[in-house]
Amino acid sequence: MSEIPASEGSAETADRAESVRLLFARPWDFLIGARSLGDLPPLDRTELAFAGRSNVGKSSLINALTGQSGLARTSNTPGRTRELNFFLPEAEAGLLLVDMPGYGYAKAPKTEVAQWSRLIHDYLRGRANLRRVFVLVDARHGIKPSDETIMNEFDKTAVPYQIVLTKADKIKPAELEAVKADTADRIRKRPASHPTIIATSAEKGWGMEELRTEISAFTSD
């Protein structure tokens, strides 16, 4: 095994920190809300999507990541986000973040839920420039059957995904460690999963640097 000299390693770390800073120092803008596949933006940027059960905290996490509390609309009521919402950094980086409607229970008309469920499914299965899906899981509950279903699909279709635990502020540190370990166990044999689980709190800002670092690895320069 060849060793990386310490100086090179730290230069690389500094470069990475600089690209995180560049990407998140400037604002992000709402680009488009897609209600059908025909509304999707062109395929020329890398897309990173935030998926998860309704109310898990997808929109809140995008707001916390960008430091813009009003960027994505959030609500106490599950079923707030009803389109695929695309966000573009003002720092031209060749990528878009995608806030998705949730799966599972939602307080919305059945026909509308069916429509967005179809859209989620079609988008996640067939999007060529989708490079990673962050699968958000409530830290209080861990992986649920509906998360298993979507992960099965990703494993089958080779869509790379990474688990992000949300609302970590709602449990004790020891409980968070236990749910992290249990979650890691449950994804270990899944071929398309990323082994690192990121614990976050949008409310407290926990885990944001870790997640920003993952995201900035996809910038085009």
Ligand SMILES: Nc1nc2c(ncn2[C@@H]2O[C@H](COP(=O)(O)OP(=O)(O)OP(=O)(O)O)[C@@H](O)[C@H]2O)c(=O)[nH]1
């Ligand atoms: N305590 C705490 N509450 C959070 C956190 N993240 C989100 N919430 C709350 O959880 C609720 C749902 O948040 P959203 O961001 O709207 O969730 P979502 O996954 O986008 O929901 P849908 O769009 O309906 O699928 C809101 O009341 C948020 O304030 C967090 O890190 N900590």
Ligand SMILES: [Mg+2]
């Ligand atoms: Mg939402």
